[in-house]
Amino acid sequence: MAFMETLLSLISLLSSALLLHAAIEGPKPITLSLIHPFSPHSPFYPGNITDIEKIDILIQGTNIRIHHLFSTMRERNWNGSSEVEDIAATVQYTGLYFVTQVGIGSFSPFPSGKGLPYLLAIDTGSQLTWVQCEGCNPCFPLQQPNFPYNRSQSYKSIPCGDPTCPTPNQNCFQSFCGFMIRSGEDPPASTAGAIIRETLTFPSDFGGTESYHNLFLGCGFQSYHYEFPQPNKIGGILGLGFEGTRTLPFQNQVGKKRFSYCLLNSENTNSQLYIGGAIMEGPQVLSTPLLKGSNEALYYLDLQDISIQNIRLRLQGSFSGGSVIDSGSPVTVLLPNVYAHVRIGFVQYFEQFHIQPYDSGSRPRDLPMLDLCFPNPSGFDRFPTMTFHFRGADLVVHPDGIFALVRNYFCVLLKSGPVTLIGAFQQTQYKFSYDFELGDRRQGEIGALRFVPQDCGSPD
Template identity: 60%
Template sequence: MAFMKTLFFVVYLLSSLLLLHSIATHEGLESITLSLIHPFSVHSPFYPGKNVTDVEKTNLLIQATVDRMRHLFPMTTRSQGKYWNGSSEVDDIAATVLEYSGAYYVAKVGIGSFPPVPGPKWLTYYLIMDTGSHITWVQCEGCNPCFPLIQIPNFPFSRSQSYRSIPCGHRDCPTPREDCYGGSCGFIARYSGNDGPLTRGTIARETLTFSSDISGSMAYNNLFLACGLQNNNYRFRQPNKIAGLLDLGPGGRGTPPIWRQVDQKRFSYCLFTSEQTSSKLHIGEGARLAQPQVMSTPLLRGSDISIAGIRLKLWGFFRFGGCVIDTGVPFTSIVAKAYSIVRIVFIRYFAQFGLQLYGSGSRPSGLPMFDLCFPRPPQGFRFPTMTFHFKRADLVVQPTGVFSVGSNYICVTLRSGDVTLIGAYQQTQHKFSFDLELGNTGTLFFAPENCGAPV
């Protein structure tokens, strides 16, 4: 918890959700390379279909952002009406977080050892890659209650030759004795308050395999894996392929995160907005940035914002709440008092060109559920950039990461919130590298980069 409190960027690496495609297989492994598939790609298990409109896809991302905020801050996230704005007075909510809209990345992971079955010697599962969690778990055989799972059985741990149970109270058990499940090392994973999803079960040692069509596979033996045996209040959209969670968090009361278990302390990622391209995640030495435009900032509190080069002097609004960089949140939220100023600046900017904010009476049907939407600008319109100012480093978000543009509208992809989180959409076309060894609290490096590669 002390680590979490000192972070300027609370690093929820990809809780958000990622599709794993490749990993190096050479001796003396120095880094893991993962291919990240856009959730709306035809290659994603969450592909919504070719008849889904761009506005419907955007609204899925908006709902995913709201769900994520409820997950991270269940006691402070507030509903804000039909559209995102900072003016509504409403009651606190603590809704179920795992009603997934399908606007996420997922991880494809091999679990267990089942020779002499022909082909792969493991079973492949889709896991939610979540750095807000402290447990890597999969739903196992014998669960009661269980959530529905198609195309793959609940993990048959009793038949896996690499499964090693851990007795309750054993020195190898990473959780306290009160979490024991029967006579075994156990865990409790609760999400979003007392009424949210809850998983209980056992913790064991198991082999996890990361696979690729191109580079083969790499198996890691004796990693901690939790078996979900009591899974309550999960409402995955059906038919469901998600079997559990893959932890890439900073650590806590639970199993060590995967990056720590494979003895790495550095990771990086680079996101792209297109559905036809893949992005990359690196864990280990491959996460270092070598570009000449690299900037760095310590992982401490504090930030400011500029729009179209105009500094808004918002340091005071971020002094206590800090700022979170979270790829699990599709769109950025800004603490309410700062958002109100950002909102005014955008309205004034568009007003210079005769473009007035759509109000409740003038708002056309079929617009995304954003607060700041305007008529589409004419050809040649100069879109403003948005810059987040950190200590010794500026993150310049290009217009493609600030606006959602349709045939008759342009919307600013921001929302008002109780905390400030820089979401995945605003992180696109930059490579971010987190080094948890440098400095007292770690260091963030980032640089502009064309992140996409053909799927």
């Protein structure tokens, strides 16, 4: 149950550079391979940092993610138009993103009109795919040139008021179909621009490429308050958030009914994110409904209770507003009253082994930014499981997905916050499938989340 192994499992999902292995229309999915971000080959490689610094990166990433998703504000009458749809997008650099290399546009100097390569952060909390475009003012820092949309042979503009504009009420940016993203606080980051139609191209295992034509793509022209460390390599967002039958999310545009991912357990072994593919089936597969919630781009679950080492905490009715499952948040966040009960549950469990948590007087200076940490007696290995009891399915999180072990202490990787959100650290060693062909629409279900225990470093 080594800390570094579990930490690497998490980061490989959250902070990985995703390189496309294959993009084949039909029954096969788009398959993205994950590369560990702390590898020197990753665009997010932070250099030689300590274990404590790595844990603190997770906590900082979770705080930023919560601000982006749940502190959003709507802009009215910007640029003289009506209210523009507010799309929650995680675009501030934290080193905690999926990215995929995507070819954008068609340019004649390249064979067969190949697109220019850009790294886009994959975000299940965003409904729109967008890239920063040439002519932006102001712009966020980007290591490569901004996308030269006017020189692309496949570029098609969408006029303001055109009935095909996918944003509500045909909102406009100047004379074009427009979008605006506003997220975070103190001050909020924001991007505004035009929605265009373009070609996105992915490399194939077979040496060629696979292209998807005439897709909606946001072209960012005005960006404020981004704090990217240099050199920044993220050019925009690949949106996998939910938006019903509308066509903005990438998986809807390419006609895929599901996507899935699995966290690997080693930095030396690749894992995959799939967009499309067959329904996940088998005797061990569990299923719980995906629900609508207050943030229309996110995926909500009916969390009914939590157990510590099979002891129910009897929290029924405590999860007001629903519970989000999010691959973009490193650490699970619990409402304050829920967190208080879970904290007591862990404290009571370790009391039987005469292990007491650090308080403000005994807390070592070098602990990470976590509330609940304990001294780790030599040879101790009786760590508990934590179970999330969803409607119809129990997600049993093993100790590797709960505790960060560093030298002579361990900490519980949970946070108190304004929402209940199941983060990626608690999703380790499972394969998750978000399936939009399943679910009872009459009951307000938008699909089903299916999951199964899996050694994510092994072949399917």
